[in-house]
Amino acid sequence: MIDKHIEGLLRDIAGAENIRTDELLKHHTSFKLGGPADIMVMPRDEEQLGKIVKLLRAECVPCFVMGNGSNLIVRDKGIRGVVVKLFDNFKGCRVTGNMLEAKAGTLLSEVSKAAMEHNLAGLEFASGIPGTLGGAVTMNAGAYIGEMKDVVIETDYMDPEGEIKTVRGSEHCFGYRTSFIQKSGGIVLKSRMMLKEGNRKDIKALMDDLNKRRKDKQPLHMPSAGSVFKRPQGYFAGKLIEDCGLKGFRIGGAEVSAMHCGFIVNTGDATADDVLRLIAHIKESVKAKFGVDLETEVRIVGEI
Secondary structure (H helix, E strand, O other): OOHHHHHHHHHHHHHHEEEEEEEEEEOOOOOOOOOEEEEEOOOOHHHHHHHHHHHHHOOOOOOEOOOOOOOOEOOOOOOEEEEOOOOOOOOOOOEOOOEEEEOOOHHHHHHHHHHHHOEEEEOOOOOOOEEEEEHHHOOOEEEEEEEEEOEEEEEEEEEEOOEEEEEHHHHOOOEEOOOHHHHOEEEEEEEEEOOOEHHHHHHHHHHHHHHHHHHOOOOOOOOOEEEOEOOOOOHHHHHHHHOOOOOOEEOOOOEEEOOOOOOOEEEEOOOOHHHHHHHHHHHHHHHHOOOOOOOOEEEOOOOO
């Protein structure tokens, strides 16, 4: 539990209206599961965020930063310490010429729409990804024809000491579902993306096509955290899982999606433990049948 003195200091920084105690994280994740956070704080701006990071570091209080919780499994016991949620207040896009700047809490669907409205091409791939800009940069999110590394040229971030810094180009250290943030820590604040001049009608047509493909093949109508596993080299995770005969396989309320075996869905009453046991079963089955080690793409956090 968080010391009342620390709770009071957080209220002084962010305001009582932006602090919640014992907040169930199932209300903040796309999977609709997860136990309570001791404290959730939703800072209004970078100044508040910096003060919060420095306070928690000085007091040795654990801090977990999240966006809209679209790629997240929170264990049933929840998260000890403080959860900092950026989704609510860190939003907005700005276009200057062919460059689009977006804040970390902005949904990728909104970022790609802003690009389209300014006749800028290059972000069509991101229009159906459910996460935020910050999460997408952190994990180098991608789909179909592109990844964030293809467009991001500069990122402002807050380091673990609460100082704001900037990385450019190759300093992002983008790789398959990873970046400098995952490797060294920090919090994405905003990124600048260089796009190409395009035709709004053509951009929209491509976005509509990609989103239709996603809708036709993925269980978007059910709570999930998106693709559970990274793509193994030379294979497709969903195909391996299906070939193990696991389509529709359930543990508790967690089910391997019948639409796409790379997804696990919450059928309505799943716990995080159900999902984690199902992930373990899938890994064991694929390893036993194909000798392939599946690696999770979703982030798994919380008290064990």
